Amino acid sequence: MHMQEIKTRPEKTKIRIPDERGRGLDTTEDNRRRQESVMALVDEVGTSLLDTVEDASLFWSRQLRSEDELGDVKGPRKHRIVVIGSGWSSHAFIKSIDTDKFDVVIISPRNYFLFTPLLAAASVGTVEYRSITEPMRKANPYASYFEGEATDIFPENRTIRMRTRMQTNDGSKIDLNVPYDMLVFSPGVKSSSFGVKGVYENCYFLKEVDDARRLRSAVQDRFERANIPEVTEEEKRRILTFVVCEGGPTGVEFCGELYDLLSTEFKTLYPKLKSLARVVMIQSGPTILPVFEESLRSVGLNVITNAGVEVALETRVNAVGPYSMTLNNGTELPYGLAVWTAGTGPRNITERLIEKVPVQAEMTSRSKKLTIDPWLRVYGTNGSILAMGDCTKMEPILPQTAQVASQQGHYLARMLNRGYDMSTPDNQPPVQTDDNNGDNGDNGGGVRKTFNLLRTLGKREADPFRFFNYGMLAYLGNDKGLAHIQANDLDLIKASGQAGFYLWRSVYFVKQVSLRNRVLVLFDWMKSRMFGRDLSRI
Ligand SMILES: Cc1cc2nc3c(=O)[nH]c(=O)nc-3n(C[C@H](O)[C@H](O)[C@H](O)COP(=O)(O)OP(=O)(O)OC[C@H]3O[C@@H](n4cnc5c(N)ncnc54)[C@H](O)[C@@H]3O)c2cc1C
Structure with missing residues (x-):
């Protein structure tokens, strides 16, 4: 099979961009896309219902078996x-x-x-x-x-x-x-440095549980190191400079979570250090959260910059050393902890x-x-x-x-x-x-x-895989979030701020893969809200 034989993407009809008053809007095209999305939604709901009942019948046929049948290999070879x-x-x-x-x-x-x-x-x-x-x-x-x-x-x-x-x-x-x-x-896929020198040696990643565990311990380590009285103020500032490389959803969500930690437990438990901490986001593109649409992107940028995150747009990291990184504009940025979410x-x-x-x-x-x-x-x-x-x-x-x-x-x-x-x-x-x-x-x-x-209905050929887009969510910190709930091209809900946050939490609560996970996550959210995050470095 050769390259030419792969189906190419169907040519998209050009959509005219309307001016502020809506002049120039190609309503026929717009309506057609809406109708298609509504039909796709109806189809998705119908198929999902059938699939769910079918999956449930499989699930219960497994659940209702005796434990003795586990590992039973009798019968013809499968x-x-x-x-x-x-x-x-x-x-x-x-x-x-x-x-x-x-x-x-x-x-x-x-x-x-x-x-x-x-x-x-x-x-x-x-x-x-x-x-x-x-x-x-x-x-x-x-x-x-x-x-x-x-x-x-x-x-x-x-x-x-x-x-x-x-x-x-x-x-x-x-x-x-x-x-x-x-x-x-x-x-x-795995995390990738995109060839930037020093990334693997000096940065933390966020892909697996071990990465999160290392990162949690490293954040706490920076708090304790900066707290040693002999450390100079300049050095404390460096140690407490947290740099997040790339402003995609993972980088932004980490910034949001870090902001929450710095503005609550860190502030109360390390009162002398609270004014020294700094969060910097380096983003190679002209905007953060490029996967979101423009209006939500700018809300996202406003929320995190208002929270005090310094965002350097259209900036790249050229090399990362153990104590500072070199940016493409020639700046040498001293840091205490760098998180690399830039690529896979x-x-x-x-x-x-x-x-x-x-x-x-x-x-x-x-x-x-x-x-x-x-x-x-x-x-x-x-x-x-x-x-x-x-x-x-x-x-x-x-x-x-x-x-x-x-x-x-x-x-x-x-x-x-x-x-x-x-x-x-x-x-x-x-x-x-x-x-x-x-x-x-x-x-x-x-x-x-x-x-x-x-x-x-009698059709013998399998339908090709069709992705159904339910939209996007991101947490921004300080109980604010972005939510763009869609049914393919049909916008159902666009929310930001607290409404976005509650939608974000509700969706991720429902999306947990088991009842056990749902209960545990809910309990963790309540626990950290009531008693604060646990900063013991165990
Ligand atoms: C921090 C973070 C946040 C994210 N947030 C979102 C989000 O909010 N919404 C969203 O839609 N997507 C999100 N994503 C993306 C999403 O997690 C990925 O798109 C998704 O995990 C891809 O699924 P996968 O099955 O291809 O691979 P993975 O889920 O990465 O699974 C790969 C599996 O293969 C195993 N493996 C690796 N190498 C081998 C090997 N050699 N042999 C055998 N097994 C191997 C791994 O251990 C792992 O179990 C996020 C990703 C990250 C890292």
Whole structure:
């Protein structure tokens, strides 16, 4: 398959920009887009209802089994799906996949799912780490989990090599070969320095629980160091200068959380230091929060600058040293703690897969993402490798978000549950075969067959993946937030300030992946509000 064969994005009709009085507004085009969004919303609600009932039937058929059936491997050999990763897309996939039909094996270095939108809050102690994680085994007890990292892939004989945490007597790690019939690839991306010198050595990142843990400890460390009486005032100011590199949602949310910490617990517990702390945000672009629309972006900028965050727009970091960083305008900025949220890059295993599949090597760009077709199949693998989440790119280009990743995970699991043949040529829809239309002969099979009939109305080809955009949220600190709730192009709610904050909290409360997480997060929010964040450096 070659580059030219990928579907290109349909040409967009030009929309005229209206003047202040609305003259020049192309109402026909505007109405058409609104109608499309309303239809998409109706379709989404209908499909989601069917999907939810179908997923619930799967969930309860699992829940109602006796514990003895866990690990029961009797019966004919099932098709083996190996899933790489335990993030947003894999977690959604694991929740929805039918483990009666497939033998599912998860390989990941972490045995839990992480709710990343609250990681910034965890890095200053507003919520606790364990409140925003869920063990993968809980997500689906009938899937197997092997702790370790996938280090190589052999597509020609359908095998994964993984490195476990087990060690031999000479201290080297034990490697395993894990065969698969189908690979679901979703290792996400890693933090990247974009080649800026000194970033890995001197900056903190915010991607995993360990990053948040290190960051929380480092913030507390700076408070204690600056508190030593012998330290000069100039040095105290340096130690208490917190620099956040890049003003995307993660950087802004960290600033917001840090502002809350500095303006409450830090102010009360370190009264002599309170006037010395400084938060600086370095943003390479002309605005912060570029993913939000203009009106919300400027509210965001106003809120954080009014709170005292110094924002340097159109400024880049050239190099980071242990005590100061050099900016592209020649400024040498002394700092005590720097957080790098500026970029992401491919995992080694993704680069390895791109090397192994010749078509991928031709298609990949500088971002080194896997190119997938509209049914999430990795081009050039005959439908044996499916990929989802941040490590992929497809047409139309989708944002690198949890929303996209989890929708892809559910979509893929449901497509496999419904028995589509994924080995049709790239760019041609997988087809449902007569003998494999969602019924695997078990107790839940009849229910699934009925739902399948209702959904497809006799259509054999699988629908391509369609992202449904619910909008964006960001926390700005001081109980203020931004919320843009959408149904694709249809704006439902735009809110900022306190209203934005309450929407942000409500959505993330509801979006927690289990009742346990919901209760724990709610409790943490109440706890930090009533008793303050815990600053013990344990
Ligand atoms: C701090 C932060 C805040 C965010 N906030 C939001 C938000 O508010 N809204 C939003 O929509 N998105 C948000 N995102 C983005 C969102 O988290 C990602 O888009 C999403 O996690 C992508 O899901 P994924 O499944 O592709 O990868 P991930 O969720 O990153 O999961 C990747 C998984 O693969 C595992 N893995 C890595 N390497 C290997 C290997 N070699 N072998 C096996 N397993 C491996 C990892 O351990 C992990 O379990 C945020 C991200 C961060 C970091």
